[in-house]
Amino acid sequence: MSDCIFCKIIAGEIPCHKVYEDENVLAFLDAFPHAKGHTVVVPKKHVSSIFDFDPDDRTNFSAGLSAAARRVNEAIKPDGMNIGVNDRPSAGQVVPHVHWHIFPRFENDGGGSVHSIVKTKEKIDVSEVAKLFV
DSSP, rough: OOOOOHHHHHHSSSSSOEEESSSSSEEEOSSSSSSSSEEEEEEEESSSSGGGOOHHHHHHHHHHHHHHHHHHHHHHOSEEEEEEEEEGGGGTTOSEEEEEEEEEOTTTTTTOOOGSSSSOOOOOOOOHHHHOOO
């Protein structure tokens, strides 16, 4: 996709600081980091959403994401890390090329867990929600 910033980074048209690369995945430092070593991991094949992955792409991406996380862990030596994806605009996805963020975490860094992303004020009846999956 010619106007996609991540496709341009993958093609080498825009420089990046590579963390990890294989034939299917590119991982690079986020240009506007939220933590030391904040890394973006993208599939080289343009897909907009996690739902656009075919099974082989998903398997290959998962292996690349794991390898990138290991590289971040070895280089940055964080106390922990959060790894997550914003899928579609309502979840905060800004670039329409699916990508995961690796956030190295350190004791007392002021960040929260993934549970701090959203906290509904609505009372949720888990039994009623469970019926949607039957």
